[in-house]
Amino acid sequence: MNKLQNRLILTFVLLLLIPTAIITYYGSTTITNQLIETARTNALQNNRRTAASIEEFLNRAKSDVLFLSRISSARTYIDTLAAGDTQAARTALSGIQTTFLTYGQNVLLYNEISFMDRTGQEIVHIKLADGRAVLTARSDLQNLGRAAYFKKTLELAQGRILISPLNLTMDNGQVVTPYQPVIRFSAPVFTTLGDVGGVVTVNMLADQVLSLVKPNTSGDRAYLIDSDGTYLTGADSNKLFARDLKTDALFTKDYPRDSKYIMNDVEGTQFEAQDQPDVLQVYTRVGLFSQEGVQWTLYYTILKSDILSSITSSRLVIIVVAAISLLVAVLAALFITRSITHPVETLTRSAIAISEGDLKQRVTIRDRSEIGTLANAFNTMTEQLSISYATLEKRVEERTAQLAEATRRAETASRTKSVFLSNMSHELRTPLNVVIGYTSSMLNMPQMYDNAPLPQVYRQDIQLIMENGRYLLGLINDILDLSKIEAGKLELNCIAVDLNETFQGVIATSVGLVKDKAVQIRPDFPDDLPKVWADPMRVRQIILNLMSNASKFTERGSITLQAHAEDGMVRIAVIDTGIGIPEAALKYIFDRFQQAEQGTEKQYGGTGLGLDISKQLTVMHGGELIVKSVVGQGSTFSFTLPVATVQEAGLAPVSDEPQKVVKIFAPEDVKFEQQTVLLAEDDAATRAMIQRALEQAGHIVVAMDDGAQALEAALSLLPDVIILDIKLPSTDGLEILEKLRANPETAETPIMLCTARDDLEKVSTQHHVLYLHKPITPEQLLASMQELLSQLIVAKGS
C-alpha cells in the first residue's frame, strides 16, 4: 500500500545500520584489545609483585641461615671442643641453644633449626610445636652425616648456602599429614681458623610462601610450579606435590604445548594459547639461587570471559543506543513520508476522480514546498483540462451534428434522385405504352379488331411507328442507365459468368445487325476461357453496344469478337474493318452525344450514349475501355473483366494448368474501423464504384462532384479520409490537397489522389498521400485505404 513510506523507512534504517555496525565492530575490537592489554599488564605486575614477595621470604631465610651459621657461640663451640676445653664448649652450646630458641620463637617462620657438627651429628635442634620453639632432648638428636644435602653443604664456600627443593615433611620415611611443605636452607659453619666445623640448617615453613600465590578473583587461577613440573600450589589438592607423593600429576603433562614456553621463558603472557584457548596466561620465573638449582614458575590464568565481561555491558549500551536511533529513524521516516504521501494520496484521489470524469476536482494542499507547487500546477492543469474538455466536447458535438446533417442531406439527395429517376422512367414509359401496346396489337392480334384486315400500306406505317417507339424505349433505357450511374444507383449483380454462353448470344444477335451487309461476324476465343466475375446482363450490354457500333461503321469485311485470358483478367475485344476513327477524334470518342464526325448521326444513327455507358460499365467492373483505330482500316475496342476465383466460380478450373487467379473484391476481406470518407470525383461511374465499395466496407461516404464544394466540406467536416480526383470542376485535386495541407486541422488527414495517366507528372510524394491510378478497382481502393490508415496509426504511435 504505502510503498514510498516503506522505501524511505528501509533507506533510513539502512543508512543508520551501516555506521552503527561499523562503529560496533571497531568499538568492540578496540575495547577487546584494550581490555586484553590491560589485563595482561595488570596480571604481569601482580605476578611480579607476588614473585617479589616470594623472593623476599626466600631472601629472609637465606640471610637468617647465614646469620645463624655465623653466630660466635657456634664458632666458639667448635673451636673450644677441638681444643678440648669442655667447659667452654658447654657454655657455647648453651649460647647456641638460647640464640636458636629466641630466633625460632620470634621469627616463627621455621619449624626446625638445627646445628650439626662436621660428622653430621645434631648438636642443637629446635622444633616449632603449637607456636612455641622447643629444644629437642639430647636423646632424640640424630646423625645426618649421610644425608646428601649435609655432604653438599660441607663443601660450600663461605657465604654460600644450599637450598633444597620444596618438600613435604617426612617422618621415618612417611609423609606427615596434614602436609607440611618446607624448604631447607643450609649453610656451613667455619672455625676461627676458617675450617668447616659444622652445618646450620633451617626448615622454612613453605605455607606462608605458597599462601602468597592466590587468585584475585574467583575465575582466576594462580599456580606455583616447580622446575620439574610439580604443582606446588594452585592446582587441585590431589595434583599437588607429585614428587613427594610419587604421582604423575605434572603441569608439563597437563599442558604439554603451553608448558614449553611457560617453563622456559623468564616472563611472559599468552592469550588464547593452544592448550588453554579460553584464558589469558601470565607466567613469571621465581627463584633466587639458580646455582642452587631452585627454579619455580609463577603461573597465573585469567578467564577470557572475565576479561571481556565489561565489553558485554558496552555492547548493551551500543545496542540500546542503536535501537533508540533506529526507532527515531523510523519515526522520522514515517513523519517525512506522511508529509509527502499524504498530499500525494490526495493528488492521486483527485487524479482518479478526474480520470473518472469529475473535472470539478480541486486539491487543497497548503504547503510551501514543492508539493504545494505540484498541487497548484495540478489544479491549473485540471482547470485547463476542464476548459479543453468542454471545448472539445462542444466541437465534437458540432462536428457530429455537421456530419449527421451532411449525411442526412446526402441521404435525402440520394432518395430524391431515386424517386426522380423512378418517376421519370414511369412518365416516359407511360405514353410509350400506348404507342407500342396499340401498334403491336394492331400488327399481331387481329382478333382484337374483330379480325378486320389491316391494309398493307397501314401495316408498314404502323410497323414504323412501333419500331421507332421501341427505339425511343432503347434511348430512354440508355439515358436511365446513365442517370442511374451518375446517381450511384446502378448496381451490378456480379456472379461467375461463363463468357462462352454470353458470346454465343451476342453473336446470334449481331448476325442480325449485319444481315444486309457484306460483313462477316467472326468469333475468336478459346473454349476454355476462365469464368469472370461480372454482371452478365451488363457484360452483354457492353459487348452488344460495341458490336452494334462496329456494325454501323463497317460496310464490308469482318467484325471479330476476340477474347483471351491475361494476367488474372479476360480481355474482350471487338475488332472491325470499318472506316476507323481519326486520331483527333479519338479523345472525344467517349464523350456523350459525340460521334467521330459531326453529322454522322444522320448517316449512322444512334445518340452516342452507348460508348459512354459501356465505358462507365467497364469502369464499374474494375476495367477500362480502350480504343485503337486506323482511319480506313478499322477500330478495335477492348476491355477487361476480372477472372472469378475458384470459390466464386464454385468449381475447379477446367484447365489442368494452374491458373493465376486474382481475388476479386469482397467487402468482408478488408476490415477496419468505420471511417468518414469525403469523396470528390466528377466521373459518375468512378464515384459510384468508390462510394459503393466504401459503403459496403462499412464506411460513411460523403460524395461530391465539385472541387470547391469538396474543399469546403473537407474543412467543415474534418473527415477521416479524403479521396480526390485530380481533375475536378472549379478547384482541382492538387489545389485542394495544397489547401488542406496548409490548414493545421487537415494537415495530417490521409488523402488518396485518383490520377489518370496524363496526370502522373504532376504528382509528388507526400506524407499521408497515396496515388490511385485509374482504372481503380474496389480491391485496390480498400487496400490503399488500409495502407494509409495503418501508416497513420504507425505515425501516431511513434
Place this chain on the structure above:
Amino acid sequence: MKILYIEDEPNDALLVQRYARATSHQLTVVNNVQDAITASSGHPDLILVDVVLNQARQGYDFVRELRDQGFTCPIIAVTALSLPNDVEECYAAGCNDIVTKPYMINELAEVINRYA
C-alpha cells in the same frame, strides 16, 4: 377466367379490355383502390394492377392488403415503373409477376396465359 384490372390510364385499360374481349376472358376494370377492394369480393381468378394510381403508388398497399385478407389468387403488376427497387417492391408486396410498360401485346398475353 375472371380478371380484375385496376388501371387509371383509360387508354391502357381500353387496350386490355379489347384483348380480353378477343380472348373471351371476363374482365372487370376499375380505376381506383376503393372500387378495387369492392370488386375483389367477386373472387377474380387473376388480378392485374397498375402500381401508380391517381399520381401515387397506391398499388403496393392494395396488393399488401389483399394478401393480408387472405387472397391467394395470382396478382400481376402492370406498371411503367422499371427501376430494380420498384420491381423488388412489387414482389415484396405480394405480386406473382410483373409486366413492364411499354409492352408488346404478345408479352402481356404470354404472362396472362401463364396463369389461365
